[in-house]
Amino acid sequence: xxxxxxxxxxxxxxxxxxGHWEQLQxxxxxxxxxxxxxxxxxxxxxxxxxxxxxQTDLKDKWMLLKMLYNTVYxxxxxxxxxxxxxxxxxxxxxxxxxxxxxxxxKKFIFIETFGRANMPTVAGKKxxxxxxxxxxxxxxxKKFYKKAIYGGCLY
Numbered sequence: 257x258x259x260x261x262x263x264x265x266x267x268x269x270x271x272x273x274x275g276h277w278e279q280l281q282x283x284x285x286x287x288x289x290x291x292x293x294x295x296x297x298x299x300x301x302x303x304x305x306x307x308x309x310x311q312t313d314l315k316d317k318w319m320l321l322k323m324l325y326n327t328v329y330x331x332x333x334x335x336x337x338x339x340x341x342x343x344x345x346x347x348x349x350x351x352x353x354x355x356x357x358x359x360x361x362k363k364f365i366f367i368e369t370f371g372r373a374n375m376p377t378v379a380g381k382k383x384x385x386x387x388x389x390x391x392x393x394x395x396x397x398k399k400f401y402k403k404a405i406y407g408g409c410l411y
């Protein structure tokens with residue numbers, strides 16, 4: 257008979273820097289209640305995250321190289337931490353963790369950013385189809401997503 261390990265669910269909270277990160281930090285008590293870690297981008301500002309990724313965006317000329325680096329680093333983090341849930345507010349730094357959650361059949365939770373009350377985000381549109389839970393912070397955002405539920409704001 258195989259014995260199941262009795263352990264708390266492991267959470268990965270991941271987001272880009274700035275407003276996305278500010279929102280995600282509101283979920284810090286989940287890390288304390290369960291078990292887990294936080295991931296964001298390295299910037300000039302100090303971040304209370306266990307792991308710091310390369311900061312990039314679509315306009316960055318080094319975006320592909322930085323995303324390749326972040327993907328390899330994400331793999332190392334994934335196999336070290338072995339999360340059961342990935343929770344994100346977006347954006348590019350979250351893509352490798354999103355893909356890993358889908359690949360390894362882990363729960364994926366997307367929280368649409370508070371800053372987009374009247375339009376969808378690219379990250380939200382791309383990641384929605386594989387979410388186990390898709391939360392919007394504005395009632396008006398529900399019309400952009402099939403799976404969205406209104407969860408109120410994180411602030």
